[in-house]
Amino acid sequence: xxxxxxxxxxxxxxxxxxxxxxxxxxxxxxxxxxxxxxxxxxxxxxxxxxxxxxxxxxxxxxxxxxxxxxxxxxxxxxxxxxxxxxxxxxxxxxxxxxxxxxxxxxxxxxxxxxxxxxxxxxxxxxxxxxxxxxxxxxxxxxxxxxxxxxxxxxxxxxxxxxxxxxxxxxxxxxxxxxxxxxxxxxxxxxxxxxxxxxxxxxxxxxxxxxxxxxxxxxxxxxxxxxxxxxxxxxxxxxxxxxxxxxxxxxxxxxxxxxxxxxxxxxxxxxxxxxxxxxxxxxxxxxxxxxxxxxxxxxxxxxxxxxxxxxxxxxxxxxxxxxxxxxxxxxxxxxxxxxxxxxxxxxxxxxxxxxxxxxxxxxxxxxxxxxxxxxxxxxxxxxxxxxxxxxxxxxxxxxxxxxxxxxxxxxxxxxxxxxxxxxxxxxxxxxxxxxxxxxxxxxxxxxxxxxxxxxxxxxxxxxxxxxxxxxxxxxxxxxxxxxxxxxxxxxxxxxxxxxxxxxxxxxxxxxxxxxxxxxxxxxxxxxxxxxxxxxxxxxxxxxxxxxxxxxxxxxxxxxxxxxxxxxxxxxxxxxxxxxxxxxxxxxxxxxxxxxxxxxxxxxxxxxxxxxxxxxxxxxxxxxxxxxxxxxxxxx
Amino acid sequence: xxxxxxxxxxxxxxxxxxxxxxxxxxxxxxxxxxxxxxxxxxxxxxxxxxxxxxxxxxxxxxxxxxxxxxxxxxxxxxxxxxxxxxxxxxxxxxxxxxxxxxx
Numbered sequence: 006x007x008x009x010x011x012x013x014x015x016x017x018x019x020x021x022x023x024x025x026x027x028x029x030x031x032x033x034x035x036x037x038x039x040x041x042x043x044x045x046x047x048x049x050x051x052x053x054x055x056x057x058x059x060x061x062x063x064x065x066x067x068x069x070x071x072x073x074x075x076x077x078x079x080x081x082x083x084x085x086x087x088x089x090x091x092x093x094x095x096x097x098x099x100x101x102x103x104x105x106x107x108x109x110x111x112x113x114x115x116x117x118x119x120x121x122x123x124x125x126x127x128x129x130x131x132x133x134x135x136x137x138x139x140x141x142x143x144x145x146x147x148x149x150x151x152x153x154x155x156x157x158x159x160x161x162x163x164x165x166x167x168x169x170x171x172x173x174x175x176x177x178x179x180x181x182x183x184x185x186x187x188x189x190x191x192x193x194x195x196x197x198x199x200x201x202x203x204x205x206x207x208x209x210x211x212x213x214x215x216x217x218x219x220x221x222x223x224x225x226x227x228x229x230x231x232x233x234x235x236x237x238x239x240x241x242x243x244x245x246x247x248x249x250x251x252x253x254x255x256x257x258x259x260x261x262x263x264x265x266x267x268x269x270x271x272x273x274x275x276x277x278x279x280x281x282x283x284x285x286x287x288x289x290x291x292x293x294x295x296x297x298x299x300x301x302x303x304x305x306x307x308x309x310x311x312x313x314x315x316x317x318x319x320x321x322x323x324x325x326x327x328x329x330x331x332x333x334x335x336x337x338x339x340x341x342x343x344x345x346x347x348x349x350x351x352x353x354x355x356x357x358x359x360x361x362x363x364x365x366x367x368x369x370x371x372x373x374x375x376x377x378x379x380x381x382x383x384x385x386x387x388x389x390x391x392x393x394x395x396x397x398x399x400x401x402x403x404x405x406x407x408x409x410x411x412x413x414x415x416x417x418x419x420x421x422x423x424x425x426x427x428x429x430x431x432x433x434x435x436x437x438x439x440x441x442x443x444x445x446x447x448x449x450x451x452x453x454x455x456x457x458x459x460x461x462x463x464x465x466x467x468x469x470x471x472x473x474x475x476x477x478x479x480x481x482x483x484x485x486x487x488x489x490x491x492x493x494x495x496x497x498x499x500x501x502x503x504x505x506x507x508x509x510x511x512x513x514x515x516x517x518x519x520x521x522x523x524x525x526x527x528x529x530x531x532x533x534x535x536x537x538x539x540x541x542x543x544x545x546x547x548x549x550x551x552x553x554x555x556x557x558x559x560x561x562x563x564x565x566x567x568x569x570x571x572x573x574x575x576x577x578x579x580x581x582x583x584x585x586x587x588x589x590x591x592x593x594x595x596x597x598x599x600x601x602x603x604x605x606x607x608x609x610x611x612x613x614x615x616x617x618x619x620x621x622x623x624x625x626x627x628x629x630x631x632x633x634x635x636x637x638x639x
Numbered sequence: 640x641x642x643x644x645x646x647x648x649x650x651x652x653x654x655x656x657x658x659x660x661x662x663x664x665x666x667x668x669x670x671x672x673x674x675x676x677x678x679x680x681x682x683x684x685x686x687x688x689x690x691x692x693x694x695x696x697x698x699x700x701x702x703x704x705x706x707x708x709x710x711x712x713x714x715x716x717x718x719x720x721x722x723x724x725x726x727x728x729x730x731x732x733x734x735x736x737x738x739x740x741x742x
Contacts, residue, residue, distance in 0.1 A: 218714040221707045221742040224725055225734035232727045240731060246738055620718070 047096065054100070154178040222246070226253055233259040239267055248277050255280030255305070262288050269295040274324070277303035281310075289314040293321035301327040311335040319347045327354045327381075334362040341368045349375030354406075356383035366393035373397045383408040385437075395419045399426035406433035408465075417441050421453040428457030435465035435493075448476030455480045463491040470500050474511035474540070477518025481525040488529035492522065495563070496537040507540050515540035523549045523556070531558045536565035536589070543569040550577040557582075563589040565609060571595035579605065580627055600625075650677060651690040652705065658698030664689075666708040671741030696736050703733055707742065 027037060146163045152175035153168035159175035166179035174182060219227075226246070229236065230253045239247065251268055254260045261283040269276065273296050278284070281304045289310050293299070299322050304310060310333045318325070325348050341364060345352070355372070357364065364387050372379070380403050384390065391413040398404075404427045420439055428434070434454065451472050454464075466472075477494070497513035507515075514522070519541045523530075527549075535541065546569065559582040564570045570593040578588065579602050590596050591609035601607045601621035610619060650667050652660045668674035676685040685691045693701060707723060714720040725733065 217716065218711045218720045219722065221704070221711075221737035221740075222734060224707075224722060225730050225737060227722075228725050228727060228730045229734065232730070235727070236731075240735070242731075242735065243738055246734060 050096070152178055154182075222249075226250055230254055230257050230259065233257075233264050236264075236267060244273070244275055247273075248275065251277050252279050258283070260284075266291065266295065271296060272298065274298060274300040275303075277301070278307075279303065279305050282306040282308055285309055286311055286314060290317050293318050297321045298324055300324050301329075303329045304331075304333070305329075306332045308332055309335065312337055312340045315340045315344060319344060324351070326351050328352070329354075329356040331358040332360075333357075334360060336363060338363045338365055338368050342371045345372050345375040350378065352376045352379055354381035355379060356381070356408075357387060358383070358385045360386070361388035363389070365389040366391060366397070369394035370397040373401045376401075378403055380404060381406040381433075383435075385410040386412065388412050392416065392419055395423050399423050401427060403430070405430055407431055408433065408435035409439075410435075410437040411439065414441055414443070415439055417444050417447055417449050421449045424450065424453040425457050428454065429459055431458055432460055433463040434458065434461055435463070436467075437465065438468040440469065440471065446471040448472050448479070451476040451480045455484055458486055461486050462489055464489055465491075465493040467493060467495050467497065469497045470512060472497065472513070474513065474515035474518045477514045478521040481518070481521035484525055488526040490526075490529055490558075491532045492526060492530065493532075493534040494522075494538065495534045498537055498539045511540045513540060514538045516542045516545040519545055520549060523554075527554065527556045527559075529558055530556060532561045533559070534563040535567065536563045536591075538567060541567055541569065543571070543574070546570065546574045547577065550574065550581045552577065552580050555581055555583065558584060560584055561587045561589075564593060565589055565591035567593060569595075572597055572599050575599050575607070579625070583627075647689050649689070652701060653690065653692040654696055654698040654701040655694055656698050658701065660701060660705045662705050662708060663712075666705075666712045667691075669708050669711050669742060670704075673740060693736075695739070697732070700729060700732050700736050703729060704736060704740065704742070707737075711742070 030036065146161050146165075148161050149158055150161050150165075150173050151158055153170055153172035154174055155178055157175050159165075161173055164179075165176075166174045166182050168174045168178075168182070226249055229250060233254060239250070242250070247268060251260070254264060255278070258280065260278060260280050262285060265278065265284060265288055268278065269292060276292055276296055276299045278292075284307065286309045289304075289307070290313075292302075302318075302322070302325060307330055310330065312335070315336055345368075349372075355376070366389070369384075369390055370393070379401060382398075382401070382404055383406075384394075385408065390411065392415055395411075395415055396419065398407075399422060407427065420436070424434075436450070439450070448471075451466070454461075454466075477497075494514045499507040499512035501507075507513075511517075514535060515538065519535065519538070522533075562578065562582070562585070564574075570590060572595065575588065575590065575596055576599065579585065585605050587606050587608065589608045593609070596607075596610050599607060599610065599619070600623055601619045602623055602625045603621045605621040607619045607621075648664055649661050650664050650673075652662060652667065652673070654660070664677070668677060673691055675681065676683050676691055677689070679686050696704070703725070710723045
């Protein structure tokens with residue numbers, strides 16, 4: 006632009022008499038005429054822009070552009086000199102400011118118009134307009150404003166908070182404000198914590214805490230577990246409480262090198278660490294160093310229990326009688342044998358689970374050989390043992406409680422042989438998942454139990470798809486064994502997807518077997534699990550749980566995946582079992598809208614979407630007669 | 640205090656440092672030990688006088704236990720009871736007392 010002006014200067018020369026000053030000024034490129042002209046022009050200009058501003062405010066952006074062009078042309082025509090140039094530059098700035106103002110004015114006019122449009126959709130735009138009209142325009146980011154609360158002047162940013170009266174707040178006041186808002190929100194929110202609810206549900210499914218407050222002991226123990234790190238020692242707590250504490254510490258995973266010593270006292274005869282996964286090898290040594298008189302040792306998931314620990318245990322813990330270890334995979338076969346050699350005479354019970362790196366058949370052989378007084382044995386999920394172990398166990402004459410779960414297939418005649426040898430003294434017999442694919446399906450095992458066992462009170466025989474219903478019926482018919490307390494025959498059924506109703510002659514516990522079972526053991530039975538026994542008919546359930554029959558001790562029954570079980574069956578179970586606490590019916594799709602009596606929990610009803618377990622609240626007529634009262638139990 | 644006949648609605652629990660707490664009988668018998676000692680069929684001295692002395696329990700702990708007994712009574716019929724607040728420093732002593740009293 007300045008170039009154009011410079012070009013124009015040459016065309017507009019005015020000549021006349023001139024003074025020395027004029028000469029000088031001319032020599033310096035300054036002309037008095039020009040100054041005068043430019044002054045007059047500026048006057049005109051200001052008048053012009055004043056009127057044009059008013060016009061422009063109403064016109065569109067196009068007129069703005071025209072005005073700009075016009076101004077430029079005028080500038081081209083103007084007399085130019087250094088001062089004029091300077092002036093025009095200033096003028097240009099002023100103009101720019103004016104233009105900016107106009108533009109802004111338009112913008113601010115446009116914005117409410119836009120707002121109006123969107124508001125008109127809402128329907129009450131008129132009211133909004135009125136209220137907006139009286140509102141002070143909010144300062145735009147970048148401007149200065151006085152804080153509404155403290156009155157200090159501050160720069161408005163997009164993050165400035167609105168005050169209670171609608172004004173803006175400075176940054177510190179804004180922070181205060183959000184804090185307060187959050188605090189009130191928190192206070193206003195009802196204190197329903199999901200976590201807490203989940204915990205309650207978890208307790209319910211565990212069958213705990215049906216109603217009323219927790220016991221004071223429970224409250225204290227939970228509190229202690231929360232503050233596990235602050236506890237110096239427990240003092241003289243009774244064994245029972247120590248075990249409970251240990252269980253809860255284990256459940257909460259706070260059983261570690263730091264907390265284990267709390268559970269060790271020289272005079273204690275029981276050390277039970279129910280979750281030892283966090284313990285290091287040295288911690289196990291510490292156990293036997295502090296509590297050498299331990300008789301019963303429980304270490305679950307003792308992954309770091311190694312050969313040297315075993316050596317130390319053999320050396321220190323001379324009174325060991327009961328050993329229960331799971332996952333002790335760093336102990337070698339030889340060490341197990343050494344243990345049985347050293348402590349075998351005193352050993353009364355041994356429970357081992359989850360061993361796959363060691364513990365082979367020869368260990369079981371030496372176990373039987375060196376531990377003549379062993380009365381309780383549990384071997385589950387020990388991968389290396391097989392038929393030879395079964396063979397060895399036949400010589401364990403003093404066994405009273407036997408629980409076996411093998412990963413390898415065991416021929417039936419071996420298992421039958423074992424039962425025939427040790428069966429007559431057994432109180433507990435648990436055989437899980439004993440199948441023999443090579444052999445013909447036979448009922449020999451159940452027949453052997455029927456013929457041999459005389460003292461059983463707990464019987465578990467699960468995951469079996471070979472023994473027939475007739476065998477179960479035979480087992481529980483004319484059995485010289487007294488009524489059982491605990492029966493678990495879950496998942497004994499035929500597995501054939503192409504024939505879901507099973508073969509003609511039922512496989513697994515079915516109607517006849519179930520009838521015989523309840524007839525034999527119903528009078529003393531406390532717990533029964535017949536889940537997945539799919540071939541028990543509805544008539545059988547109706548007959549067994551007829552109101553005429555009562556099962557006075559039955560506390561818990563699992564009927565899951567028995568498809569015929571319906572609301573009627575459940576209701577008759579409620580009537581027949583006065584001491585019932587828990588009924589499990591997962592996958593029984595005909596159980597609907599059962600009214601659960603007080604004191605009983607029904608778990609797994611399929612259509613109870615809000616609660617998978619239903620707690621009985623209704624006092625039924627038959628409950629009133631019996632005078633059964635559930636409630637204040639200390 | 641409650642030296643009347645056994646029908647008295649309140650009983651007195653006395654701590655080791657001879658603090659006396661007068662509580663409703665219905666609440667007190669929530670604790671098994673107290674229930675048995677107050678049972679008229681056994682005719683213990685405690686039952687006759689309606690007054691039970693605990694020579695091993697301090698006043699602070701007994702106060703907390705009384706609080707618990709009322710808390711338990713209040714919530715006996717309700718579900719999802721909020722846990723009672725227990726000061727952590729009292730926890731161990733309280734646990735031992737609770738074990739003794741069977742609450």
